Amino acid sequence: MAVIAAFVVNAVLNLALGLLIAQILGPADFGRFALGTAGAVALNTLLFEWLRLSATRFYSARVREAEPWIRAMLDRAYAVTALGLAGAALLAFAGRPLAGEPALLAAAAAAAAIGLGLFDYGAALARARFVGGLYLRLVLIKNALSLVLMVGTAWVTADAAAVMLAGGLSQFLAALLVRRAFADPPVAHEAARRREALRLFMGYGLPIVAANVVYQLMPFANRSAVAAAAGFAEAGYFSLAADIGGRIFSTLGAALDLLLFQIAVLAAETHGHEAGEAQVARNGAVVLALILPSAAGFWAVAPALEAIAVPEAYRGHFVHYTLLLLPGLVALALMNFALNPVFQIRRRTLPLVAAGGVGALVNLVGALALSGPFGPSGIAAAQSLGFLAAMLFLAFRALTGPDRLALPWRDLAAVVLATSAMTAALLPVRGLTPWLALPACVALGGLVYAALVWRFDIAGLRAAVTARLGRAVPAE
Template identity: 85%
Template sequence: MAVIAAFVVNAALNLVLGLLIAQILGPANFGRFALGTAGAVVLNILLFEWLRLSATRFYSARVREAEPWIRAMLDRAYAATAIGLTGAAVLALAGTPVLGEPALLAAAAAGTAVGIGLFDYQAALARARFVGGLYLRLVLVKNGLALVMMVSAAWATADAAAVMLAGGLSQFLAAVIVHRALSDPPRPHAAGRRRESLRLFMAYGLPVVAANVVYQLMPFANRSAVAAVAGFAESGYFSLAADIGGRIFGTLGAALDLLLFQIAVLAAETHGHEAGEEQVARNGAVVLALILPSAAGFWAVAPALDALVVPAAYRGHFVDYTLLLLPGLVALAVMNFALNPIFQIRRRTLPLVAAGLVGALVNLVGALALAGPFGPHGIAAAQSLGFLAAMLFLGIRGLTGPNRLRMPWRDPLAVVLATAAMTVAIVPLRGLDPWLALPACVIVGGFVYGALVWRFDIAGLRAAMVARFGRAVPA
């Protein structure tokens, strides 16, 4: 329950923080901030992600006691990478008098990536050991620091680089604060064991990193293209819709992944590979059961959100870009949290790279074809097409053929039908006054979808609720 609480807090505060930063900075500076942040995310994935993935896949409470060299290698690799990236940030900062704003944003991106990487590492260790209370504390500290430091930096400086650095520093400080609670006692082990671990981590994680770098380079390139074609203000409109949607589905998927993938790893470790794959199949159904209705609900309430909570300078643009970007954001979440685990549990992650390349190619062709007649909106549509193509490719690889994941098709079909029924129920409510449309869509949609899930036990959610809370839970 602590992990779920952390998810709710993280989602709410991230949404509030994004809107506050957008309001204070304005479209043009927010466009710069979003572009620099996208660069920081790319750096984090490129340099740290393979280690975070290795922590979630190979570290556990059992490994902590029986294989101490795993943690030792993770710690050393993280420290070396963080020191090297900090040096790169200092060099970029030194070049600011000559290169100007690009060098300043690059330095801020490198510094921010260090903070993101260390925070994600501590979070991965907490989830690998199933210490939900500590994970909740980590998220609360990070969000509290980020809210104070980033908003203060935006208010005082109105500078995109300063806000980025404040965000990175907040994550770094949160990681430092909980570091002692997550540390392992030193245990003697042979140095050769660490080298073996490093080879294992690289073979497992680098293909996933390559795919994720491609997935992050696509939005980065698209935001850059929008800024080049229509200016930083238009890039800010694009970025706000992408960031809010990405945070909603990314945070929702990550909250599920925090529990579900670790359960699959535990099943494989305890009962064998087949048990792990069976759990991954069940996990995929749960991810779909929550991602698809959330997407339909977000589409329904987007006009109300635009009128009620989006800063005035972005209104209208937010809805336009959200509708174009939403299919791609959903496809990316399904890939990351339902399809990728198929290959991760098997330790065969090369298909993820192929899917990323397919997506990037479709994105590029789509942008070249659509940017001319439709401008920045064509670039947004091309991004969605790229993510959808990658999802389809990965789905075909994982769910068809002799080595396919054995997933019962009843649950995915039931999710689609229940989401369709929910959408039909809430479509008429979109035209209400925004103050009425927002709660009406949430209440009616939640009731319709929840009733269908309960009646037909879609994705086993009713059984899970009964097992967790007992039969006193009302329908």
């Protein structure tokens, strides 16, 4: 429960932080900030993600005691990568007199990626060991530091690069403050075993990284194209909708993935490969049961959210871009948290690279075809088409052939029907005044969907809740 609580807190504070930064910086500087942040995320994915993925797949409480060279390899690889990235940041900063603002944003992105990578590493270690309390503490410290440092820096400097540096620093300091809790006892081991671990990590993680880099570069390229075609202010409008929607779905999916994928790994480790795959299939139904109604609810409340919470300078643009980007954001979340685990549990991750290539190609063709007649809106639509194409390709690979995954089709159909019923119930209240529409949609949608889930035990959620409550109630 501590992990779920951490993600709820993280989602709410990230949403509030994004809106505050957007309000203080304004559309043009927020566009620069969003572009630089996308670069930092891409760098983090390219350089650190394969190690984080290896930590969640190969590190555990058992491994901590029995195979200490795995953690030693992770620590060394992180340290070397961080030092190299720090050197790149200094070189980019030194080139500022010649390259100007792009060099400054590049330096800030590289520095921010170091903090992001270290924070994600700490989170992955807590996840792998099922230490929910430690994870909650890490998230709370990070969010407190981010709120103070990033908002304060934005207020004082109004500079996108400085705010990015403050964000990276907040994550770096959060990981540093809890480093002792993550420490493993020192155990002697052979260096050769660290090399074996490195080869294992690279073979497993690099294909996933290649796909994720593509998925990070697609929004980065699209934001750059919008900025080039229509200016940084338009890129700011695009980015705010993409960032808020992306954070909502990535946070929801990751909250489940933190628990579900580790359960699948444990099932494969203790009961064999078939048990692991069966658990991944059940996990996929649970992910869909959360992501799909959340998407419908976000669509319903977007106009009210814009009127109440979105800074005035972005109004009118937020809902427009949200509706265009929403299908792609949902597809990306389903790929990351429902389909990717199929190939991760099998340790055959090359299909993820092919899916990324399909998505990038469709995004490029769509942007070239749609940007002319529709401008930045066409670029947003092309991004959604790219993510949808990648998801469909990966689903085809997972659900066909001799090794196809056996999905719980009854649960998947029930999720679609329950979400449709919830959406129909929201239509009459969506058009109310914003201050009435927002709570009415949240309450009514949650009530209708929860009632259907409970009545029909969709994705086994009712059984999971009653089992959890049964353990929480002491016997008399």
